[in-house]
Amino acid sequence: MISKRITAALASATTLSLVLAACGDNGGDGDDTSSSSGDTVKSLTILDYYNNDPDKSLVQKGLDSCASQLGVTIQRETVPGDTLIQKVLQQASSKTLPDVLMLDNPDVQQIAATGALAPLNDLGLSGDGVIQGMVDATSYDGKLYGLAPVTNTIALFYNTQMLQEAGVRPPKTWDELKAAAKTLTKPGRYGIAFNANATYEGAWQFLPAMWTNGGDETDLTSPQVAEALQLWVDLVQSGSASKSVINWTQGDAKDQFVAGKAAMMVNGPWQIPSLQKTPNVKWEVVQFPVNKEGQTPVAPLGGEAWTVPLNKDQAKQQKAADFVKCLNSDENELAWAKARFTVPTKTALLDQYVQEVPSMKVFTEQVRTARSRTGKLGDKWPEAAKVIYQAIQLALTGKASAQDAFKQASGG
Amino acid sequence: MAHATLTRTTEASGPEPARRSRGRRHRGEDLTKLLFVLPAVLAMVALFGYPVVKNLLMSLQDYGLRTFFTGDAPWVGLRNYTTVVTDNLFSQAMVNTALFTVGSIAFQFVIGLGLALFFHRRFPLGGVLRSLLLLPWLLPLIVSSATWRSILEQDSGILNRTLTGIGVIDDPVPWLNSPSVALIAVIGVNIWIGIPFNVTLLYSGLAEIPAELYEAGQLDGATGWRAFWYITWPNLRAVASVLLMLGVVYTIKVLDIILGLTGGGPANATQTLATQSYERSFIDFKFGEGAALSNILIAISFVFAIFYLRSTRRAVDE
Structure with a gap:
């Protein structure tokens, strides 16, 4: 009898203390940040996902130079790309978000919608001079929440040697693309490699075809979108692309290209460092082909934005904003663009950049007309993707025709 | 007053002090027992109670991205459950989960039993071979799934190369690329991973069966197949039921192998309740719906656990 009562008491005591502990975690917000507040801010914490070299150390250089300009020390943490949002959520619930947070540009609006980020307009930053697509991506409800110093996009890489041997010119239209891919296909080699897997990456690789043809994410059942999908279907069904594209990542597409198993690939400039490791594979880049002549190629904007999570410590928040401003200075944009095969986001810098790095000409041209994924749908983009x-x-597994696939996928 | 009572009691009955001291000792004993149980109770509450309760609560809330920042998660009753159950993919995920679980366990068990019986007969290098058989179990699942992904690759995977090379098939099989084959391929890989566990448990079960039983059986003419049916199988029943029960609980929640091999694709052909729950929580960030699905999964496992407990209790009663 006694023991039962004691057990009950103990049990309730434990539950209570657990509950209290849990409340304590949530309630005691940011004590450590406010304790370090004073007239001068001495250090900033930073979280990003450039966890592999060469990017890791190249980014570190830019961060270090801004830190010394602002007279602060930085504590940087890097996590693998696919765990960043989980990390941010964890930190958000324990109120330990960093002072400066890097986010992939399509995620900015989603995170801004939760009210976690500080509007940068109030802290003396603006998106003036930045390509409209990127400003769209990093704004929410008319306010700017992040700035991306550099961006990237995707285009068509081709193996110059293989095209030469087959007497094929780099394709400019979809018909040329299909014909080229077919001619370039031979036993043990496919004409083209791309990524059509069931992830956001697969959706991103589809956007050049969809947008160039006038398709739009606000109306996915339009004939323009279906035509773009038909292009993917034609490439796979004619045997010009492997049936495995439905499982490939962009990294897999690059591996096929490097191994000589694909003559062309849809990919981005971040693959250039690893393409340079195999100098015997000679390649060039062209913009993604258009369906009909007269169309402008429109590709999606990639790249990461730097944001400032809300902070009760005003001085620290301001310092963090200054830090983001410094990362987006002309010098740093150019430095990062040159070192990391990316493109500056300020339109005024593009001409100078192409002059200095001619190999990035195609990507830079593509960026001028590129769109952001979240520009129209904002935080509803993931559902469309x-x-x-x-x-x-x-469509690629033959479970639906290109015309019906979008209706079926949207649950209609 | 108190003094008086005290003296009266001491005076009144002889055995009283003894009983009281025994009572005190009893209480001390109770406390000691309690202290022994306490760490376990704490661990249970913290490691099992809290997550289960939290998961139940979460499934009744609109628990999304915003919740992590603002802390509010409005109560929505059973809406998460109706959302996930009426989803187009739910019935397919249920069927896939059932096929995956039944297919995996049936083959794992039969092959495991065959191998256990084989290794039960002593022969040179038997021990070495049996320990090599553990290898699939020792590999991290993400490594096995990445390796199998490359083995099963349609164009250059070693499996298709070998099969076409020896003329078994004319065209490469789209192991992971066709919605009609992918589930079979995924089940196949899971069988491969589960065999060592089955062999190990069944082998030790076989080792427990006294050799005298077989000697006695031999006298009565029970050899070969009859020896298996009348001696081995009845003695192995307890181990087998534990094994099947654990098998169901482990297999029904398999996530990493499917994610590593197909990510639930192609065209959702390998989606199970577990992958759907993961997707809703960590890709869509609808943690409430993810929790609802995982609670459905827990409920199914729970039914099997009850069956198991009832069958073992009956065995004890007998």
């Missing part, structure tokens, strides 16, 4: 990659999967 999901419909896109599901539809691609349905």
Whole structure:
């Protein structure tokens, strides 16, 4: 009898203390940050996902130079790309978000929508002179929440030697693309490699075809979108692209290209450092082909934005904003663009950049007309992206025609 | 007053002090027992109670991205459950989960039993071979799934190369690229991973069966197949039921192998309740719906656990 009562008491005591502990975690917000507040801010914490070299150390250089300009020390933490958002959520619930936070540009609006980020306009920053697509991506409800110093996009890489041997010119239209891919295909080699897997990456690779043809994420059942999907279907069904594209990542596409198993690939400039490791594979880049002549190629904008999570410590928040401003200075944009095969986001810098780095000409041209994924749908973009990659999967596995795939994928 | 009572009691009955001291000792004993149980109770509450309760609560809340920043998660009753159950993919995920679980366990068990019986007969290098058989179990799942992904690759994977090379098939099989084959391929890999566990448990079960039983059986003419049916199988029943029960609980929640091999694709052909729950929580960030799905999964496992407990209790009663 006694023991039962004691057990009950103990049990309730433990539950209570657990609950209290849990409350304590949530309630005691940011004590450590405010304790370090004073007239001068001495250090900033930074979180990003450049966890592999060469990017890791190249980014570190830019961070270090801004830190010394502002007279602060930085504590930087890097995590693998696919765990960043989970890390941010964890830190958000324990109120330990860093002072400066890097986010992939399509995630900025989603995180801004939760009210976690400080509007940068109030802290003396603006998106003036930055390509409209990127400003769209990093704004939410008319306010700017992040700035991306550099951006990237995707285009068509081709193996110059293989095209020469086959007497094929780099394709400019979809018909030329299909014909080229077919001619370039021979036993043990496919004409083209791309990524059509069931992830956001698969949706991103589809956007050049979809947008160039006038398709739009606000109306995925339009004939323009279906035509773009038909291009993917034609490439796979004619045997010019492997049936495995539905499982490939962009890294897999690059591996096929490097191994000589694909003559062309849809990919981005971040693959250039690893392409340079195999100098015997000679390649060039062209913009993604258009369906009909007269169309402008439109590709999606990639790259990461730097944001400032809300902080009760005003001085620290201001310092963090200054830090983001410094990262987006002309010098740093150019330095990062040159070192990391990316493109500056300020339109005024593009001409100078192409002059200095001619090999990035095609990507830079593509960036001028590029769009952001979240520009129109904002934090609703992930749902549209999901419909896109599901539809691609349905069409490429033959479970639906290109015309019906989008209707079926959106649950219609 | 108190003094008086005290003296009266001491005077009144002889055995009283003894009983009281025994009572005190009893209480001390109770406390000691309690202290022994306490760490376990604490661990249970913190490691099992809290997550289960939290998961139940989460499944009744609109628990999304915003919740992590603002802390509010409005109560939505059973809406998460109706959302996930009425989803187009739910019935397919249920069927896939059932096929995956039944297919994996049936083959794992039969092959495991065959191998255990084989290794039960002593022969040179038997021990070495049996320990090599543990290898799939020792590999991290993400490594095995990446390796199998390259083995099963349609164009250059070693499996298709070998099969076409020896003329078994004319065209490469789209192991992971076709919605009609992918689930079979994924089940196949899971069988490969599960065999060592089955062999190990069944082998030790076989080792427990006294040799005298077989000697006695031999006298009565029970050899070969009859020896298996009348001696081995009845003695192995307890081990087998534990094994099947654990098998169901382990297999029904398999996530990493499927994610590593197909990510639930192609065209959702390998989606199970577990992958759907993961997707809703960590890709869509709808943690409430993810929790609802995982609770459905827990409920199914729980039904099997009850079956198991009832069958073992009956065995004890007998």
